[in-house]
Amino acid sequence: xxxxxxxxxxxxxxxxxxxxxxxxxxxxxxxxxxxxxxxxxxxxxxxxxxxxxxxxxxxxxxxxxxxxxxxxxxxxxxxxxxxxxxxxxxxxx
Amino acid sequence: xxxxxxxxxxxxxxxxxxxxxxxxxxxxxxxxxxxxxxxxxxxxxxxxxxxxxxxxxxxxxxxxxxxxxxxxxxxxxxxxxxxxxxxxxxxxxxxxxxxxxxxxxxxxxxxxxxxxxxxxxxxxxxxxxxxxxxxxxxxxxxxxxxxxxxxxxxxxxxxxxxxxxxxxxxxxxxxxxxxxxxxxxxxxxxxxxxxxxxxxxxxxxxxxxxxxxxxxxxxxxxxxxxxxxxxxxxxxxxxxxxxxxxxxxxxxxxxxxxxxxxxxxxxxxxxxxxxxxxxxxxxxxxxxxxxxxxxxxxxxxxxxxxxxxxxxxxxxxxxxxxxxxxxxxxxxxxxxxxxxxxxxxxxxxxxxxxxxxxxxxxxxxxxxxxxxxxxxxxxxxxxxxxxxxxxxxxxxxxxxxxxxxxxxxxxxxxxxxxxxxxxxxxxxxxxxxxxxxxxxxxxxxxxxxxxxxxxxxxxxxxxxxxxxxxxxxxxxxxxxxxxxxxxxxxxxxxxxxxxxxxxxxxxxxxxxxxxxxxxxxxxxxxxxxxxxxxxxxxxxxxxxxxxxxxxxxxxxxxxxxxxxxxxxxxxxxxxx
Numbered sequence: 001x002x003x004x005x006x007x008x009x010x011x012x013x014x015x016x017x018x019x020x021x022x023x024x025x026x027x028x029x030x031x032x033x034x035x036x037x038x039x040x041x042x043x044x045x046x047x048x049x050x051x052x053x054x055x056x057x058x059x060x061x062x063x064x065x066x067x068x069x070x071x072x073x074x075x076x077x078x079x080x081x082x083x084x085x086x087x088x089x090x091x092x093x
Numbered sequence: 094x095x096x097x098x099x100x101x102x103x104x105x106x107x108x109x110x111x112x113x114x115x116x117x118x119x120x121x122x123x124x125x126x127x128x129x130x131x132x133x134x135x136x137x138x139x140x141x142x143x144x145x146x147x148x149x150x151x152x153x154x155x156x157x158x159x160x161x162x163x164x165x166x167x168x169x170x171x172x173x174x175x176x177x178x179x180x181x182x183x184x185x186x187x188x189x190x191x192x193x194x195x196x197x198x199x200x201x202x203x204x205x206x207x208x209x210x211x212x213x214x215x216x217x218x219x220x221x222x223x224x225x226x227x228x229x230x231x232x233x234x235x236x237x238x239x240x241x242x243x244x245x246x247x248x249x250x251x252x253x254x255x256x257x258x259x260x261x262x263x264x265x266x267x268x269x270x271x272x273x274x275x276x277x278x279x280x281x282x283x284x285x286x287x288x289x290x291x292x293x294x295x296x297x298x299x300x301x302x303x304x305x306x307x308x309x310x311x312x313x314x315x316x317x318x319x320x321x322x323x324x325x326x327x328x329x330x331x332x333x334x335x336x337x338x339x340x341x342x343x344x345x346x347x348x349x350x351x352x353x354x355x356x357x358x359x360x361x362x363x364x365x366x367x368x369x370x371x372x373x374x375x376x377x378x379x380x381x382x383x384x385x386x387x388x389x390x391x392x393x394x395x396x397x398x399x400x401x402x403x404x405x406x407x408x409x410x411x412x413x414x415x416x417x418x419x420x421x422x423x424x425x426x427x428x429x430x431x432x433x434x435x436x437x438x439x440x441x442x443x444x445x446x447x448x449x450x451x452x453x454x455x456x457x458x459x460x461x462x463x464x465x466x467x468x469x470x471x472x473x474x475x476x477x478x479x480x481x482x483x484x485x486x487x488x489x490x491x492x493x494x495x496x497x498x499x500x501x502x503x504x505x506x507x508x509x510x511x512x513x514x515x516x517x518x519x520x521x522x523x524x525x526x527x528x529x530x531x532x533x534x535x536x537x538x539x540x541x542x543x544x545x546x547x548x549x550x551x552x553x554x555x556x557x558x559x560x561x562x563x564x565x566x567x568x569x570x571x572x573x574x575x576x577x578x579x580x581x582x583x584x585x586x587x588x589x590x591x592x593x594x595x596x597x598x599x600x601x602x603x604x605x606x607x608x609x610x611x612x613x614x615x616x617x618x619x620x621x622x623x624x625x626x627x628x629x630x631x632x633x634x635x636x637x638x639x640x641x642x643x644x645x646x647x648x649x650x651x652x653x654x655x656x657x658x659x660x661x662x663x664x665x666x667x668x669x
Contacts, residue, residue, distance in 0.1 A: 061328070085648070
């Protein structure tokens, strides 16, 4: 009887230690997850800021000014534009 | 001790004393047991909560506001995090040098900063809202006690004044206040969530207890707007308004097939990123909210109704000589009297007398009904704040003279977007397009107002307006057939018409063979000498139409010949 009790005690201790370690590991993993989520949020924010920057640089008025001013470009005369009809069997874009 | 042992127990204690002691002990146990049962069962929730409060924290999970994109996915409004600096004045202890540095970083006057920090009776003072995260970091590095920072979002609008009236803006708390930002607030705003977590000694979150409410980020919104066409329209409108020294101007472009609003611009405008000095005139979205008497742009509707009812045919001739028509003490004038005119010429030369005569042959109920069916007198219900409905009076109150003047757009008021939408009736073979500010990308089905043949006949007549001899040769563009109608109306003031204040307008579509685009232009109080719609508004229309058709890749339907524009002295060719 005493032997069995001793054995059960041992099992109990092992289980308890296992629980503690797994809890610890889960918390560690969780804080890692938390950090990654934080990083993803930060990247999201950066994405938004970059998008903002892209649309500011790509403003049509700015592009037009550079194209006509610095690069000396202009819209082609309609007489020099040839319209191409899409073929009927061509795949739609 | 020995004495007591030797003496036999003589004293008999009464039995009740022992019982009393026993009972007292028992009672104490019962009280303890009762208390523990009470704590364990009745108060358990409260106690657990208190215990949890020692380590669990509820965190706010902010929702990001959705972006606004144009139809090609270009960003028109984006929220990005910023910081606000606030202080508890009592707790702030800073050296002179620190205060000077702080004032420099926050771009504030040192004296103003000192004043804000000396308001002792207040527990909370915003020093500066919405500063960049970099500046906020440097403020934090100063290490001044009593200074705090909080996360906020700020909305940026790369398009600036070009798009201001469509998109609107948000307030300092990131809630929509104008335009689409206000109209679509529930969709864009999202819902902030919260969750309960366990924090360790270092303040790090170690365990997620529960998600009380999941944060829902705002939805991205794709507008029907095409930023290239919008930019073109805004630029052309600005040129037109400046050249004519006008008080204001408005333009709207609609996709004929889908009913989408491709461009919508107003002047004066404002920069939504910097709204320090903002006046009501700048904020006003004239396209949507301001109704005006449209003038001659309504003539095609009268003619179309008469054709539809079979009262006239395109071959009918109408006597407009001597250029005046008197009904009940009121005389209608033509600016340039003509003689016997065809129906097409009434439109082409914009004859008031001709239009009035056609209108007088129509039942007033039919005319009223037609105005209602093309969308006048009712807000277009685009889901935009402050949409104007215009005004169409009840048919039974119309006197003959009023019916006659309504034929050429007086005594009735409409908004520019209503007018543009009404013209889709001609562009879509008789169908009125349902409008949309959001991208639909699919052809829309509309309500039929006129028969297809009637719409096509009127379209041909409207094309003659831009031809030599018409009122708006300046509306032509090279490569595409264009149709449209000018309007020049006296402005209403104090219940009457102002003698020298006008609203010049032009509404048209192209290409005539298969219309793709309707554009309406309105110039308010042109004061550089010219005030006719064909001179003031038509060039703006032509410039935008040309560019937009090219951007949309619409095939040419007219020979590519250089246009012969009329000289400056050849202008006054239209009546109202």
